[in-house]
Amino acid sequence: MFSYKLLFFLPLISTIFTYPFGVLLGDKTAQYFSSTLISIAAILSWFLFISFSMSPSPEIIIPVLEWFLVSGQFFNWGISVNSLTLLMLTLVLTVSALVHIYSIEYMAHDNSKVRFMTYLSLFTFCMVALVVSDNLIQLFFGWEGVGLASYLLIGFWHHKKSANLAAMKAFLVNRVADFGFLIGIATLYIFLDTLSINEIIEGKEELLNYDINFLGFNINALVFSCFFLFIGAMGKSAQFGFHTWLPDAMEGPTPVSALIHAATMVTAGVFLTVRFSELMVMSDFIMTFVLIIGLLTAFFAASVGFFQKDIKKVIAYSTCSQLGFMFVACGLGAFNIAIFHLITHGYFKALLFLSSGSVIHGVHDEQDMDKMGNLFPKMKITAVMMWIGTLAIIGFPYSSGYFSKDLILSSSFNLNSFGPLVYLILAIVSAMTAFYSFRLIFKVFHGKYNGSYDYEKIHESGPFMLAPLLLLSIGAIFAGYFLNDLLAGYNSKNFWNGMIFLYQDKNYYSSFFPILSKSLVATGVAFAVYYYGFNLNKLADLKKRFYSIYNFILNKWYFDELYNKIFVLPLYNLGKFLWTRIDQGIIDKYLPNGSASIVSTISKAFKRIQTGYIFDYTFIIISGFTLFISIIFYISVT
């Protein structure tokens, strides 16, 4: 019990005390202090996870503090211990600990590094609170809390205008999605009269009995609530339509991108969907919707990733695309595989981001890939790490991506009729992923150096940054191999222990499909090598020939422009209209100012009564008094 509470409280202690320590004992102490606390929590989480997976037990809920009173029932701050939460905790705490350590060196030249560590710890605490919650209120707390940490960290360099705007955008887009989430919570609450996640899942049958009339449609309560919960998940996980904030979020320091915008926070949406998997599978509509959104996102983000110039944005779009893969797995009913991919992706994507951070650090804060090239001789370890991460993401055999991604592809045959189609789309997206991942490798590490920064001064990063990379690379290589059996193998039923929905029968399909997908991926790699490794000039011709498509992709399908036109500008103009026309034009004109003019007319009339003669005044006083007395009599008589 105590050790579980420790997992919850260590990040909190780090959040609260890092800043005072920094002020009192100096920056270095504070950095070591928070890194140590989170590392202890990370190691502890592995012990707890391993001992749990040896002998899975039913869910335990450890209350911490009474919190919320809803319909006469208090909901707690609490820790729910089960297979899903422990698995997530290992990922969250491990990546967080490594990012803490990495930041000691990465932020060494920054003036406010203690503030940075505090935010990182705050994020870790909120993420832990989100993962371990047993009720929707705490879940929402963590949900908004990680959003806050993300807002603070994206806008960390607050003198940069773009960073501030990106931070606001992230918070507001997430708010729009949270609006959906809140409605989902409210619907569940009104029909089931509870906010405890377990009780909601137990009451799922009951939900089917109710309908909600919305805009003239009778929608089943289950579908309605799941739909809006999923809207929340879409926002946090940057799915199609809500994705616009994620690439902009790359304005934050790179360790942040690794921790928040790759490994942990953005996967919260997948986590939520899986946590409510028992509810989601009950509606075909929801499952199809999740599947389609996942497919769309995977394809869209991969296409935009093609021609991005910023090294971090390429990885950001690939994150977006991989999140799409996870939702595809959810939509196919393979929730355990979604979580599996979530975990492996967490490791290799954090590796990719931190490696790119190492590159950016080495070339003196340059992020444009056009100004890089041939960095391999200068930073060999980083380059090898980047290669490992890239091989993992394209699913090179026996790397971690190979296991989880292939399982997603093969589970498309859970669908009877459209299975092959889904498989084909996923295979194409995988090939696209391979293309832009290798494009990145070749543009950055090989070829010719094009930058303006002095090539001789480019340097490899120090031990604090390389050690986390090495540890993550272990995860990127082996996580798939070790977790495969536990999460997706024959014994997985024991491990999950009823926590999530598990698909029962396995469909078999011809061996033609794996060969197809593998060869597509190989083609993608080959194209990247051909164009970016050897024939850059041919590429320019291609770009000219397909200029309109190229432009469309380069401008991210014009989503930002569209949103500005249909949401932001009209709202802004409406504000002006309501303020000047309605508030000042109508209400003020008729209510107070109008009545004021009446008053002044009356007072002019009264001026005439003020004659200055005692007689007139006495008359008015007496008549007024008579009136008053008669009113009192009237009232007391009736």
Added chain:
Amino acid sequence: MSFPILSLLILTPIIGALTLSLSSSSQLKNKTIFLSGLWITTGEFLLSLLLPIFYDKTKNGYQFTEYHTWFDKFDINYYVGVDGVSIPLILLTTFLVPICLLCSLNSIQNRAKEFVTYFLLLESFIIGVFVSIDLVIFYVFFEAVLIPMFLIIGIWGGENRLYATFKFFLYTLAGSVLMLLAIIYIISKVKSGNIELISDFTFDQQIELILFLCFFASFAVKVPMFPFHTWLPDAHVQAPTSGSVILAGVLLKLGAYGFIRLSLPFFEYASIYFQPMIFALSCVAIVYTSIVALRQLDMKKMIAYSSVAHMGFVTIGIFTLTQDGINGAYFQMISHGIVSAALFLIVGVVYERHHTRMISDYSGVTNVMPKYSFFFMIFMLSSVGLPGTSGFVGEFLVIMSTISVSVYLTFFTAIGVILGASYMLLLYKNVNFGDLKTDIKQLADLTNIEIFYFSCLAFLTMLLGVYPKLLFEMINKSISMSIL
């Protein structure tokens, strides 16, 4: 309890005000006046802390009651007492008044004696509203509150203060006249001013509707509800910081308190009958004022408009007529009392240093005032309704309760959550982030006094956000009594 604690609470500030105003002003320095005011109000705060300590949460009905006959014929008496609904508001008042005096230490130079006197009177009248169980006493205090408030805005306000006071006066006057008529009618009918007796009385349905509207006119102006809200931005902009703090912190709550204490128990039929109207007005208030707030150039105006939106949550919550809804509305009242007061103080801090409230005159303040930005952040987040701060609890409960009425209502209420985040983040970003403007480079960071009261306020918002049980325990029983 025989100890007349409530009368003492009402009388202490009045006695203090009398002594102050009778002493000859030429001999007293401003600082002495403020210090004596602070001593009195702090004593008052400590005294009011006895209420939650000795209040028995398990019992129904009013406690610490005192009864003195006044007009025998109409059964109008000096009858005071408190329950779970009034105690937190009394505490909020006694907590905010010392802060108001603290923040005016430097900014109020002329007529300090009158200033402190009016604040003491104001405090006593507000407490009077919250403790009275007799309708006439309630009305007397309810109206008396306005006098010191007018004077505070009218004497120590900005350039355009006369227009603002005048607008404020017109709106409230119209409401009060109607309420007075309704009160006269009720007392002549029931033959008693006792609130509990009136609650048991059933009016003729048509008459009840009219009476409800009369009360509504007065309370809606105070809350303020759309479209009676336009006095608020002007009053806030013109008022001195301390005036805005008490106005947003406590005075706006008088209307909502009136709804819970009087309208709901008196007019059960009418409360249900007028539900749609109030929901419509509140939804408009939330969406409309939030959008208007987006375009404000003046910090105080923006926060004033946000107050209207936040109070929209309160009226929606109250008129869902459910336990959760009223709990949430009440929580939102207390939270808004703390947070909006804090936000006005935040504006006051930079106004005192830089003498402008225009958002565009500030940029990159965090570079020179990091502590200030820190506190600003906490209150901004609480205003946005981030979980873990007090702002979240009320909003969340209100949104939960609306769905039992209609999904559409939930939609409109929840849209307020998005819009609220938009304008507050915009405000925060424009003031604190970006390049440091040259003319604000010399701004000094918070003084110790400012840190002291901001810490108190921040602590309260966090405490109520993390452990709202404190407040829930206090109000739950009393609120369950007030709904049908």
